[in-house]
Amino acid sequence: MDIKEIQSLIKFVAKSGASEVKLEMEDIKITIKTGSDSDTTIVHQVPAAQMPQQILSAPPVVEASAPAAAAPAAPAAEDSKYITIKSPIIGTFYRKPSPDKPLFVEVGQTIAEGDVLCIIEAMKLFNEIESEVSGKIVKILVDDSSPVEFDQPLFLVDPS
Incomplete structure (x- = not known):
């Protein structure tokens, strides 16, 4: 071997x-x-x-x-009416454009299609993640400065 x-x-x-x-x-x-x-x-x-x-x-x-796999089954039914915004890349999740700037979005905030929701840093490149839907932010699923995987849920949005 x-x-x-x-x-x-x-x-x-x-x-x-x-x-x-x-x-x-x-x-x-x-x-x-x-x-x-x-x-x-x-x-x-x-x-x-x-x-x-x-x-x-x-x-x-x-x-x-x-x-x-058994644990997330209950919240999945509860969150089924929401749209999940997922990470398009692997990297580090940031809720602000820089440490001294305000957050891009907060829970309860209404967003429109094309609004910047967060930044994901990958290989020293800062990628703005834009919303593909309009609605209201219900939940932010990732902590600031946390590593994220491809297709990992980041936000729950209520489209109504």
Whole structure:
């Protein structure tokens, strides 16, 4: 097993949500522990005669995400009448154009199509995110200066 395979295994374990994974093969033994401040990876290479061939794998991703999927189901029904404005890019979410300026939008504020709602910084570029709908801001789902993912909900807007 080469270093690239180990790195891809570490990334897979981190995404799966598993807290610990042990992988034992003929000549290598790997333990990956997550959930602390930093991921821990221990790699031992031992002679094949000393270790039986076993592979203990991470729990399936479905099990890890099942409790998380059940929780948002109730708010989804409550928020179904609202339009969700999602992040078009990965970056850092900012509610103000600069620290000394006022917020772009606040809860309860009426917005029109084309109004700037926030800025998302990606690779030192500040991208203004404009509204594609008119309505009233019901909820802001992300804290200022927080990292956001692609397609992550940012705002709930009541179009009525």
